[in-house]
Amino acid sequence: MLGASLKRLWHKLGSPRWFFSLTTPWVTFFGWSAALLLLWGAIWGLAYAPADYQQGNSFRIMYVHVPAAMLAQSLYIGMGVAGFIGLVWRMKLTDVAISACLPLGMVVTALALFSGSVWGRPTWGSWWEWDGRTVSTLVLFFLYVGVFALREAIAEAELRARASALIAMVGTVNIPIIKYSVEWWNTLHQPASFSLTQKPTMPSEMWLPLLVMVLGFYCFAGFIVLLRMRSEILQRESNARWARDWIVRRGFS
Amino acid sequence: MIDGATLTPQPLLHATALSCERGGQRLFSPLSLSVLPGDYIELIGENGSGKSTLLRTLAGLHSQFTGEYRSQDALYQGHRxxxxxxxxxxxxxxxxxxxxxxxxxxxxxxxxxxxxxxxxxxxxxxxxxxxxxxxxxxxxxxxxxxRKLWLLDEPLTALDASAQGLLGEIIAEHCASGGAAICATHNPIDISNKSELILQADKSGARS
Amino acid sequence: MIRAALVREWQVLLRGRGTVINPIAFLLLTTTLFVIAAPDAMTTAADQSSAVAPGVLWSLVLLTQLLALDSMYRRDFDSGVLEQTLVGAQVPFVAVLIRIFMQWLSTGFIMVGLVPLLGLMLGLSSQALPATALALLLGTPALSLLGSIGASVTVGFNRGGVILALLVLPLFLPTLVFGADMVISAQAGRSVMPQVYALSLISLVALALAPFATLAGLKISLEMQ
Structure with missing residues (x-):
């Protein structure tokens, strides 16, 4: 009984149409939350948070850099989890999720690298420093590029979905190992330069805005991913009646 | 293999409403078939009608299909x-x-x-x-x-006349001894007791 | 089945000697080029140790492995042996594992034997040679295993080499880090046990992951035609 209804629910979860109608309110929610949180966090972090006693005002790049770096990693792991579900349960929706996470993830990773570089200029005195986190993020970027290149190379949608799901999964399993090895490398070969974000000593006036920004970034990602997934679903289901109805009702025809 | 109690032979392959897909597009109208020991089936259809894909599906090499099939371990012979x-x-x-x-x-x-x-x-x-x-x-x-079930894709390719005769002999023998074969081909193979399975391109354009 | 697969792999290895010789030649050639391009970085004095040699050695090992990986499944894919393996084999998983093992035997394992020569060329201190050999012995299986995943997904492409590199090289990074660090530590006379554990762990994780992932990748590639 329970098993059967669970199975039905699972099947439903994989149905694009059901997903589409379920997520309609969420797009609005994530969109507005992201706008409010980002605005609030940015004003708080840039204008009201106290300046760092060592770095001065340049530390405020943190409010972009840290959320971007966290999101970059989360999106890849999200792709890996989606890939796992897609491979095991043959769910078509997961490929839509991967195709939505991939470009956003690449952009956010690039943003993390860029903001880190800008932050490094006043702090370390150079645009590029082989810091542990920088290297991890760079490798993450290459992992994204790998999935991207693979998707470009396979023309057949079904096989593209399975191949990129597999590679995203393998990459996700390897992320902790890569991170750990880079940390090891960093502690050995870097003179103990001071870490950019000293979490334990950061006063709450500094990290609370950061928290708001992180939440804002995640809501923004939720907004973009859902938006992209929904437009992808409409495109893939363009022959289905419900999709046409929806488009006509919205007056996009 | 077959115990004495069951007189009706077990089908080597049983497919219901099976249709192969490529890129979300059905290749041929769904077909149902049951292959019994002794059956020789010639798979006929135009280029692109999905003969090779059907055989690959039955061999377990192609996973995009609707419907279902059960089959014994098969011998598959592709282009390679x-x-x-x-x-x-x-x-x-x-x-x-x-x-x-x-x-x-x-x-x-x-x-x-x-x-x-x-x-x-x-x-x-x-x-x-x-x-x-x-x-x-x-x-x-x-x-x-x-293996009892043979899945042969264009086995006549590159064979001379004597080899083509031999091929017919071998398949006929195999079927006579309780085996079965499905053979995709454009030129009929000289076997007396054959049935034909014609793959028709799916016109409906249905997407799964 | 295991016996038949091993016999076949062995016969193919003996007859297609290029699969063994070419990567080795590539490794020695690139090492030579490196030494010639940066003579000051290398030291050939027996009592001194070169600071860049461990990194150069491991980077070239990675590239050599990458080159060899491109052809890992190509022959079997083109001839149809691969599809017959997946259709016919009772346990395709084992066949894949054997293929990976033979690939390692023909590349990584042979590199272990080349350590004295490579050490001489690059100016590794002689006390670091045993640790270098051990590092390669423990680290190269991970390269073959993880590389096999990338090779399985790209074998259906006409030109899969660059994509293979993009897929596989980031995964090689941990092996590179601990492998090179093990050689550096050995040169400095420090304990290499942490690196031994790390390399073994990486190879074990790869062993748990690779055969299943490779099998999935090969199925995808076989469906591409």
Missing amino acids: LGLDGLLTPLENLAWFAGLEDCPSDRETTLDALDRAGVLVKAYSLCSAMSAGQQRRVAMARWLLSS
């Missing part, structure tokens, strides 16, 4: 023969035997090669053989296999 060019026919056949875990000795292997007409090539590398000769080695492999 599965012969390693760096090995001799004898070594290739030994590998095939090992793959299926069926016993093989040199004598029976040589007999099979003799039957296929490539005994003289038994000890030369497959890469040095002509396309037709390689096909003959592949036929020797069918003779040695213990």
